[in-house]
Amino acid sequence: MRINKDTLIGDILKINSKAAEVLMAHGMGCIGCPSAQMETLEQAVGVHGIDLENLLKELNKGIE
Numbered sequence: 001m002r003i004n005k006d007t008l009i010g011d012i013l014k015i016n017s018k019a020a021e022v023l024m025a026h027g028m029g030c031i032g033c034p035s036a037q038m039e040t041l042e043q044a045v046g047v048h049g050i051d052l053e054n055l056l057k058e059l060n061k062g063i064e
Helices: 009-015 019-025 041-048 052-060
Strands: none
Touching (some): 009 041
């Protein structure tokens, strides 16, 4: 399963075992917040001003 802009943060953490590390490295330290679990990746990067395409590449490494 590939991660895309519409994937929920909670699902990303289940799909990729290294997702928390990747997200935190990009400045998304709030991934443990209950409300963040129900946000899409696109919503989360919009709040944090992160490049979506670059983050998607990193999150999808090793799960394809």
